[in-house]
Amino acid sequence: MVITRYHPVHALLYLAVSFFASSMVFLSLGAPFVAALEIIVYAGAIIVLFIFVVMMLNLGNETARQEREWLKPKVWVMPAVLVLLLLIEMIILLFSNDTEPMQIAVVEPRKLALSLYGEYIIAVELTGFLLMAGIVGAAHIGKHKKEELHRFLQNGQGDQQKTKRTRKTKAITNEQTALHE
Amino acid sequence: MQQLLTYIPTLPLIGFIVLSLFGRKLSKPVIAAIGAGTVCIAAIISIVLGIAFLQTPPSGGAWQQLLWSWFKVGTLTVDISLRVDALTLVFIFIITFVGALIHIYSTFFMWRDADYARFFACMNLFVCSMLLLVMADNLLLLYLGWEGVGLCSYLLIGFWYDVPSNCRAANKAFLITRIGDTALLIGLFLLFKELGSLNMTTILQQAPGHFAAGSSTITLITILLLAGGMGKSAQLPLQTWLPDAMAGPSPVSALIHAATMVTAGVYLIARMNGLFLMSPVTMAIVAIVGAITLFVAGCSALAQTDIKRILAYSTISQIGYMFLALGVGAWSAAVFHFFTHAFFKALLFLAAGVVIEALHHEHNIFMMGGLRKRMPAVYITFLAGAAALSALPLVSAGFYSKDAILWYSWSAAGGSPVLWFMALAGAFITALYSTRLMLVVFWGEMKTPIHEQPNRGMIIPLLILAFFSVTAGFIEWPHNMFQVTLFADHVQRVLPETLMKQNEPSEALLQGIAALVTLAGIYLGYVLYYGKSGVRWQQSPGLSATRNFLFSGWKFDQLYSFVFVKPYLFLTRINKGDVIDRLYSAIAQGSMRMNTWLSVSQNGSLRMYIVGVLAGILFIITLQLFL
Amino acid sequence: MNSAQMVLLVATVLFTLGLVGVLTRKNVIFMLISVEIMLNAAGMAFVAAGSKWQQPDGQVMFLFILAMAAAEVSVGLALVLQIYHQHKTMDVDRLKELRD
Incomplete structure (x- = not known):
């Protein structure tokens, strides 16, 4: 449903629903921590980020109408067929070798944290770098855009821009705190 | 005494450096003093050294002086090191002595030229390079001098560079000698590869142990060296540059293209005699090349009208004699001919320069004439030179050297009647064109007025050279006349003795034939060219085809144009795309x-x-x- | 047919759906959303594998994917804003300045 909506906000709502659903899947797989993170980060931070952008770009009914024009069958049939093929192949691969039934065991956050800061410490550091780069990159691009702002946009949107930026960095900071819990 | 050795090439080098750096600022007398003075001092030093050498020959037959080490690469060590033995001494003497006379002559000859300093700078550099060439104790240093003289030759042929044909002549000379130079260089590489040394003494010592006599390697090396010599010495088939090289000033022709540089090939072969002796094939080639060259060039000289081109062809022909002598193994005869030839040919060129200068740069001999009374000094000296050139019996230096070559070409181990006959024909032709030159230029009626008499300073070198042209032969008499063999005794300290055949015909018989042939040539020239008949004969239509053929130097230029240039152009034309x-x-x-x-x-x-x-x-x- | 395979199947379907989204939509925002779906699917596959072997590694990987997704989205959205402001369009098919 996410991918077929014309209106971005609808799509995002369905996306949130999808995230909730997968979080439930995680829970049932015995990964409660991941399930919580899924809701907090994906459904919380990232969706909010999207919504901000949608708001800021004022994507409303106009966009929906445009989308409806773009989404003609001849546009999507060919990719869809290809992807369908891919799906079929992947399913074939998936079920080509039978495995013994698995038992669900809860992997508690403690064990996760131990391995995270034990054997994966380098990867955690690298992730820190990545997020840092993300912050710096976003800040830089946002700043660059602000310069453009005077030229192309009215003054009114400057504040929104600023909000968005701080918001975004805050979201990422959330990530880090979440990671480092 | 030995320390003076260094100064002989250094003095002209200093002259060159000073003149090339400050030549523009110096006044002409100063330039003349530097240019001629350095060479004169070098000449005096070399004479002093020569006397010392003759009085107390150094142990080992050579003076050697190491100046400094040039470079070291792996096992190859190249020193700037001078070596003077009997052979080198002859060359040094000629280079500095004749060079000094020509320099003195040039100070007057070039007086009105704007590029006075440049001329003397090049001449000094040339003398320096030539001295390096003959004094080098290793082949690489020799090659340095070899290239140096080539460069100076190029610079001086194209001295009057604002005339396009002069530049073309310079280019031609440079390119054709370059063929020989490349062959020489490859030969040197091969020698180094085989023997691991470029030092001449080492090479000559090691070669007999290293190569089998007559092996293909040694033949190849010697042929490459020979090709180098042929390029420099204008032998067939690389002779075509020399006639065109006459575009340069007359002193240049005298110094470079008659007396010294063109005999570098003779020097090279004489110096490397040990190698050449080991390859009978190459020796035969040397002799044949010499014989053919002397004949072809002599014929060409017959038909020329430009006074300097006649002399140029005669130079080629005389060097042909030297090669012939080298080829039959008559080493000392070859060097002796070089010795006398340097005098009389320099004399002829200088005298021709005087004549040309006096007649408003008129080169055509048929526009001259009647100069006998007007320029008596030049007439007498030219006569001495021409007599020596045509080897007039007994009274000219040329007779003694050329007669020796003629005799050896029959009777030496490498000689044969065919070579002798070629040489004899060459002698006849030489006499013929010498007579023609004399008669047409100095007898008959005057066709171009003399606009100035030559300067006294130009006449004095002529007289000195004329004196030597007559007397230089007296130091080496034919065997059957007097036992005076000063020259052969001298050079045979270095050069091997000439091997003779067992039962050669009597020397006197051959001498008599040679003298008769020479006189016949002179007589024929007299008959053909005396008075007006010469002009008539020249213009007779029946001979015009032959004359054109000979005039163009046996069409060698056209042949090369057809064989090399045309296909090359054709290839380039196809390859244009x-x-x-x-x-x-x-x-x-x-x-x-x-x-x-x-x-x-x-x-x-x-x-x-x-x-x-x-x-x-x-x-x-x-x-x-x-x- | 067991649970892990079912989860993997769900992940596959999610992934393909995301891919279809990326391929069919022209709007950059929709493409980003679809990419999120794909990432989520990949993470789900990791978690499933981790729980199958009863190891925490799968969840660690999910955390990394999460972090990467966050960074990607922040930079990507900043780029979207930039693009919108410069080109006044969200249509990727019109952003063809890299063609030669």
């Missing part, structure tokens, strides 16, 4: 076309790219599924 390049441009065009095809895929559409990725994934997974 660049056959090889086409291959590369095909590759480039192919890439461009591929680019246009493939750039369709790079349409900037992100979705198309993702589709591409997807297709790739699909392909791989499908492969995995089915394999």
